[in-house]
Amino acid sequence: MASAEYVTVRFGGLVAVNDASVPVPEGKIVGLIGPNGAGKTTLFATIAGFQRPNAGRIVFAGRDITRLPPHRRARLGIARTFQIVQPFAGLTVRENIAVGAHLRHVARAEALAAAEAVAQRVGLEPLLDLPAAALTVAGRKRLELARALATEPRLLLLDEVLAGLNPSEVRDMIPVIRAIRDDGVTVLMIEHVMQAVMALAEEVHVLAEGRIIARGAPEAVARDPAVIEAYLGHGAAARLAGAADA
Numbered sequence: 135m136a137s138a139e140y141v142t143v144r145f146g147g148l149v150a151v152n153d154a155s156v157p158v159p160e161g162k163i164v165g166l167i168g169p170n171g172a173g174k175t176t177l178f179a180t181i182a183g184f185q186r187p188n189a190g191r192i193v194f195a196g197r198d199i200t201r202l203p204p205h206r207r208a209r210l211g212i213a214r215t216f217q218i219v220q221p222f223a224g225l226t227v228r229e230n231i232a233v234g235a236h237l238r239h240v241a242r243a244e245a246l247a248a249a250e251a252v253a254q255r256v257g258l259e260p261l262l263d264l265p266a267a268a269l270t271v272a273g274r275k276r277l278e279l280a281r282a283l284a285t286e287p288r289l290l291l292l293d294e295v296l297a298g299l300n301p302s303e304v305r306d307m308i309p310v311i312r313a314i315r316d317d318g319v320t321v322l323m324i325e326h327v328m329q330a331v332m333a334l335a336e337e338v339h340v341l342a343e344g345r346i347i348a349r350g351a352p353e354a355v356a357r358d359p360a361v362i363e364a365y366l367g368h369g370a371a372a373r374l375a376g377a378a379d380a
């Protein structure tokens with residue numbers, strides 16, 4: 135349904151993404167992993183339209199969208215979350231989600247109603263009337279997810295939505311993300327929390343120094359010693375093996 139094809143992004147002399155291709159089949163959860171600075175966020179930004187690639191193209195639903203601005207892509211059905219969560223602190227949770235819902239619902243009452251439905255999907259319903267500033271980190275992550283979901287995407291790009299959560303909060307979020315996929319939304323997720331990648335992704339792409347260095351089923355990638363030691367850090371082999379066997 136979507137793909138980054140032979141994408142290169144340069145920042146001055148730095149090649150942040152180097153000839154990287156990532157296909158995202160419809161209805162799947164695809165993981166994008168790799169060490170810090172590998173180029174994951176930059177590749178995401180090219181898919182969402184915030185970053186123009188120096189080479190390569192972005193295809194969505196059979197159409198070359200490389201030159202479309204972010205808001206046009208959002209309208210086509212691409213939504214992303216941001217690593218740094220910045221809700222409108224003075225607005226309520228409901229109003230924050232409605233900001234996303236406004237893309238499809240012009241009338242305020244409709245957007246607010248749509249926001250409620252989305253809140254239910256991500257477990258924020260009891261908190262709808264709280265100011266966003268009152269949310270915990272886990273709540274803010276759910277709100278970030280809800281704001282993206284409220285745009286009614288076909289492709290949802292999740293940038294570390296589980297970062298900063300404790301293990302039980304991660305466990306609580308896994309079924310939420312799976313349910314989004316089951317509702318027909320294709321998901322591409324950047325994630326450092328391996329337990330979640332293993333549990334959720336059907337296919338994983340490994341980015342290191344801008345290049346895709348491995349791809350495949352999470353278990354296969356997880357057992358690739360070269361990938362583990364070279365790109366996920368010392369000791370990752372044991373952590374991944376534990377997660378894959380769980």
Ligand SMILES: Nc1ncnc2c1ncn2[C@@H]1O[C@H](COP(=O)(O)OP(=O)(O)OP(=O)(O)O)[C@@H](O)[C@H]1O
Nearest residue numbers: 145148149150168169170171172173174175176177
């Ligand atoms: N706007 C920019 N201008 C200059 N350099 C940038 C810019 N954005 C990213 N970079 C650099 O490009 C490289 C890739 O960064 P990117 O944020 O895409 O990596 P990442 O894999 O998402 O890392 P992390 O896991 O730490 O978020 C890094 O060396 C980063 O410093």
